[in-house]
Amino acid sequence: MKLNELLYEGMEFNACTLETKDDGTKMYSPHGMRETEVDCYGCEGMAGKIEGYKCHWCKNTGKTKDWECDSPEMQVSNANGMAIIRDIIGQEPDYAGSIPPEKYPALRQKLIKMINVDKERESMYKQTTDQQGQMRVKQQGDVTTIGRGARMIDVGRSDEQILSYAQRLLEIIEYAMKNDLVVTWA
Numbered sequence: 484m485k486l487n488e489l490l491y492e493g494m495e496f497n498a499c500t501l502e503t504k505d506d507g508t509k510m511y512s513p514h515g516m517r518e519t520e521v522d523c524y525g526c527e528g529m530a531g532k533i534e535g536y537k538c539h540w541c542k543n544t545g546k547t548k549d550w551e552c553d554s555p556e557m558q559v560s561n562a563n564g565m566a567i568i569r570d571i572i573g574q575e576p577d578y579a580g581s582i583p584p585e586k587y588p589a590l591r592q593k594l595i596k597m598i599n600v601d602k603e604r605e606s607m608y609k610q611t612t613d614q615q616g617q618m619r620v621k622q623q624g625d626v627t628t629i630g631r632g633a634r635m636i637d638v639g640r641s642d643e644q645i646l647s648y649a650q651r652l653l654e655i656i657e658y659a660m661k662n663d664l665v666v667t668w669a
């Protein structure tokens with residue numbers, strides 16, 4: 484995960500190890516995560532070309548630290564993440580959580596079925612909806628303002644998208660089973 488992805492509103496599924504910090508707090512962290520040095524994305528082509536350019540991230544050294552890991556991960560929007568938790572994993576949707584390891588064998592079978600049987604994915608289809616919000620009438624003194632409500636577009640979920648979620652999640656579950664890890668989302 485890059486620093487700029489911290490601003491991304493979404494959910495990430497990972498295979499994690501449970502680590503105990505020096506102060507006793509326990510936390511999940513993606514398996515095999517390590518710090519690496521990468522080219523700074525804050526001064527791409529700009530440091531040295533723009534006078535007075537002082538890179539906020541690397542102080543013009545051109546290198547910054549980033550995190551890298553070997554374990555498979557999946558990034559989805561919050562709405563799709565909630566649907567994956569409810570409809571595939573079968574747990575109460577929440578912004579952060581984990582799947583108990585004893586559920587992996589059954590979940591693995593369910594995912595294999597979802598990948599190979601078309602109708603197993605149907606419950607997750609979602610039509611694109613385009614809703615025009617209601618008219619709002621506001622009276623201020625003798626001035627009446629009529630505003631149109633916000634337009635809400637939900638792009639839905641295609642079969643192709645659901646299939647790719649199932650494939651990716653299967654990869655994460657199998658990786659966790661093989662390496663004795665816990666699958667989490669946050």
Ligand SMILES: [Zn+2]
Nearest residue numbers: 523526538541
């Ligand atoms: Zn930089």
